Amino acid sequence: MSKPSSGKIRVAVIYGGRSSEHAVSCVSAGAVISHLDADKYEVIPVGITVDGAWVVGESDPGVLRIVDRRMPEVEHREEVRPSLDPAHRGEFHYSDGSLYAAADVIFPVLHGRFGEDGTVQGMFALSDVPVVGPGVLASAAGMDKEFSKKLMVAEGLPVGREVILRNRFELSEAEKNLLGLPVFVKPARGGSSIGISRVTDWADLRAAVELARMHDEKVIVESEIVGVEVECGVLQYPEGRIVASVPALLEGTGAGEGGFYDFDTKYLDNVVSAEIPASLDAATTELIQSLAVETFQALACEGLARVDFFVTADGPVLNEINTMPGFTPISMYPQVFAASGVGYEELLDILIQQALHRA
Ligand SMILES: Nc1ncnc2c1ncn2[C@@H]1O[C@H](COP(=O)(O)OP(=O)(O)O)[C@@H](O)[C@H]1O
Ligand SMILES: [Mg+2]
Known part of the structure; x- marks a missing residue:
């Protein structure tokens, strides 16, 4: 694959999108862009508006953050289209057909439908361009709480009713x-x-x-499952090894108005803190880590996932899997790996290399 004269790997960071998590995706992307090793990676920002238009993205990641409880949004700018043709893989073109940029790898920092659900993953699979994170099947299954639970149950993993x-x-x-x-x-x-x-x-x-x-x-x-909420990151290295992070125990999830870990509690109210690593006994920690890896495999994930649990009096019960977990500065996924000895920059490096070296 041709490289730019700088010799850097070109990463198209795609964010925003049509889902209700548009704004969260913007904040995640801002953090991803500012943590990519600038000596090694060149960022190609690509935004997707709430209406679904693909546009030239923000070159200043500082804009992609929450200010005074106001969430960022992708502005409508010059449109760009990804190539579906393997002979032009990784290319993005303006509407007049001229080249905006060519990427070596796609990092879809998209949460929710039309982004985390296999649609975008499938589109890039058409042109053989490497994509960070799980492929079509795992993304689609992971997004759908009905089907992800069916796959978990088929593997004998503990889920609620x-x-x-x-x-x-x-x-x-x-x-x-x-x-x-x-x-x-x-x-x-x-x-x-x-x-x-x-x-x-x-x-x-x-x-x-x-x-x-x-x-x-x-x-x-x-x-309702009564228990504390515990989240565990899963990361796959380029050579295939799959590891679980230390778990995080969320505190204060019930402190918001809704009485559970709702949107405001997650992103706006600053009432939730995480205990990382979770102060669980060693056996429960190990069980959560092995269940997280088994869940990752049950859904045929690649690259990364965050697996969320309730720890009840009878042990851990799965809540859900996220195949493109939040990457905001306060998100659990980067934090649990930082506490496991993998800093944000290194984490991104592993994820991109895993996408590039996938068999
Ligand atoms: N079955 C349940 N029992 C207890 N709390 C739940 C249950 N399902 C969801 N919650 C609460 O709602 C939050 C969001 O639910 P979740 O299924 O994780 O949705 P999302 O995919 O939007 O994160 C959880 O973090 C938890 O606080
Ligand atoms: Mg959740």
Whole structure:
């Protein structure tokens, strides 16, 4: 593959996008861009607007951050299109056909649908360009709480009870008895807690389903799992070795208005702190780390994932997997690896090299 005269590896950092996590993606990308080793990597920023237009991205990552509770957004600028042709792999063109830039590797710092769900991964697979993170299958399965749970269950991994609602707003009596109260009602393919409600009275179920359905026609209703929230990073090295980070234990997730780890609690209220490493006994820590790696493999992930648990009185239960976890300065994924001896710059280096050296 041709390299620029600088000899640097050209990384297209793609961010924003049509999902409800647009702004979080912008903040993640700002942190990624500012932590890429400038001696080794050249950044090609590519933004996707909330409407889905691909545009020349921000050259100053400092703009991509939260200021006074205001989240950043991709502005509509000159449009660029990725090439789907393997003979022009990695190229992005302006609408007049001239070249914006050519990338050696794509880093889709996209959260949620139309980005973390296999769509973007599939598009770049068409032209054989390496992409950081999981491929089409793992991304699609990981995004979908129904199918990721099915794959977890098939591997014998511990998950809670749930009911999927398609084309209906109510649960049957048998389903209500199965789940019990409280329940969590979520868009099946959501993220950042957007559209999620905790329901303590069946009379409130319909409104919660309507809210979740604004984000996804498929809704998942889960039994509440009582336990502390623990998150574990998984990283795959270029030679294939898969490691789990030390786990993080989230404190204060119930401190926000919603009573759980909702959007404001995650990004705006500064009420959550993480204990890293989590002060769990050695056996529980080891179990979480091995379950995290097994989950990564159950979904055929590559590169990275963050696996989230509840640690209950009866042991760990899986909550969900994120195949492009947050990379904001306060995000758990970079922090748990920093605490495991892999700093942010090195982490990005491993991820990019893993994408480039994938068999
Ligand atoms: N079944 C559950 N039991 C208890 N708390 C839950 C449950 N499901 C979700 N939550 C709470 O809601 C938060 C967001 O849910 P999650 O499934 O992780 O959605 P997202 O993909 O948006 O992060 C969790 O971090 C937790 O605080
Ligand atoms: Mg979550």
